Amino acid sequence: MKKPELHVSMPPHLHSGDSLKKMHLDVLAALVPAIFAGWFFFGWSALLIILLSAVTAMLTELLWQKGVGRPVRIGDGSALITGILLGLILTSENPWWIPILGAFIAILVGKQLFGGLGSHPFNSAIVGWAFLQISYKDILTNFPIPEPRFLLEAGEFLSDPALITLKDSGAEEIVDLPWKDLFLGNVPAEIGTACILAILIGGAYLLYRRRLTWHIPFSFIASAWIFALIFHQIDPETYASPTFHILSGWMLLGAFFLAPEKGTCPVTAPGMILYGIGCGVLTMIIRLWGSYTEGVPFAILLMNAATPLLDRIKPRTVGRIKEIA
């Protein structure tokens, strides 16, 4: 048969050239400040944790996809991002097998068992973390004192993460905590959650590159702030100030990197705003009255579960006729 001289296909005949690889490279670039801040405050062991986690995540994905005969999609970078995110929510004093085990569970249980990228209902990095948190709680709550490489004085103000101090000793303990320390990351914390400045730079980059819309981060942070403000106004003795809650813990990392993970969050504007509000309010409920000190991961997991429901809230189609009852 003669080879046809022309190709025939349906329009469109152009493509933006966007790909998952480019998308994940952007996220990777946005995570570089947070990785740098981790190294700055917690030293080389922090980088080792991230590296172990990232390598394990990619290896797990490779082996699973080879093993079950699926096309190997290791090059799209999603496993790398999951691994790095998991590394960022661990502390630099964890033993070497913690990130390996966490990344293995994150990719296998959190992602591949559900069918891979886009099909997993829960943020895979948080699934890995939750597994570790439930299984090895004591190891995970081992927080090193930050030792900045240069310029800054080591943070001596707190010996425990800000939220644990708040939980254990009450709101008076953290009243005098300089916000500069919280903002720069000069407090005991996980590798990636310490430095708010680094996360904000990364988040701004994602917003600039349009990899992220404002809906989820804004509604997440704003709702948490307002919720905390209400209770701070009612009783400032018991409840810490809202700005403290925003600047401490996983709040910013959650709002910019964990909650808006593609595939686990809603895609319509109203859905995203409700999702962000849900995350923010649940975070504050867990933080204020829960037995866990940090509310962000569980708030995100709970709202991940609500995503299919939130995706049913659709914007009105242009030109849709109003139904007459």
Place this chain on the structure above:
Amino acid sequence: MKRVKGIPFPTENGRSEIEDLPLPERIVLPLVTPFGEMIPIVSPGDEVQAGQLIAKGANKWDPPLLSSAAGQVSAVKFWPNGTGNEGPALVIESPKQDSPFRREQPSQKDVHEIMRWVQAGDIREVDPSPIPLALRLRKPELVPPAFAPFSPALEKPIHTLVLNGIDRQPGIWLRKAITKNFSSDILETIPLLKDVTGASRVFFAFSKGAEPGEEFLKGLRELGVEPVSCPNVYPIGLNPLLIPFLTGQEIPFNSGGARQFGIVVIDVATALKVHGTAHGEIPSVEVVIQVTAPSAGIDTLVRVRQGTLIEDVLSALSISKKDLAKVLCGGPFLGTALHRFDIPITQEIDSIFLQTEREIIRYADEACVNCGYCVQHCPMKLMPNELSKNCEYGNFNVAEGMDIFSCIECGICAYVCPVNRPMVQLICFGKREIEAARKES
């Protein structure tokens, strides 16, 4: 003014000079129009003149077909046309050079007479419309009672007339060039169009960043036309988005077009044809199209006889057929990929876009990752991710409930998809399947 979702539209355009191509060796005039098949009134062997009536529409309100060259009709046979399908066509072999085709100029005062000429002049549009131009433009008082089938829409008074100077899709700048080249002619037709439609509001829409000259804008304002600078976002040039942007009136997909709401849209190329008709020209004889071949560095406007085959245009522009892998009739986003080079250029075609093997986009059979970019960009505020998944799995009822028919098939969802899913292709497939199922039942 609302924000319009979509993708940015480049504002740079190529040369606005129009190149005249020589008379081809063969003219093929398809007898198929969006309104149905036409009935030829000449037979093989007959001599025809340029501008002579050679086929009539099946309905008397359909535009007729006028010959675009002088010569002998050699055959009436099946020939592929710009839609990618085959249909009957009139073939004129080796047409003769002929004198400029003009007829006597109708009186500029008599709107009835001008509209009769518009009706008899073979004016067809690039933008699909369910109502032929000559009927759509008329205010209810001018509509003859014989046009019953359209009467519900045509009985509505026209309140708004929109002159569309925005190109249909990125990469095409034909309408910008026409606005620039023929601004005085366009200004001259506006009083006529206002008179015919009786519209109280007239908009002239143009792309921001491609402003027509200050003099033209001044001329528009003097005529009571509101020039509107529209954001450079594809697909603002398409009627389902342009009309809500300008007037706030949304056009439901099943409402039978904007005329139902008293709004008439006419693009600048068509307005120019109306102008020509009103001045005794026969505008259908020649077609101005844009030819773009990024690989060959060609991006130009050419004027050809209607019915010239694409291969003749290519050889006149010395574009080698050998390197081409895809011929798109009607632009990169909305155009049809043609399977042959010998397809006649008609008035429904505004551009020929040529791609080589390396430029071809291949869509992939990948799973959706739910990134939501398509939802962010969909100008109709649909959820293409859900629609494409439902169409892929055959859940057509669900897709129909999600307003699949509101999709205007602009192709942005497939364009932005990071996993190269054939989004709009799946949606089109779903629409065809639902229509087929409806027909069966």
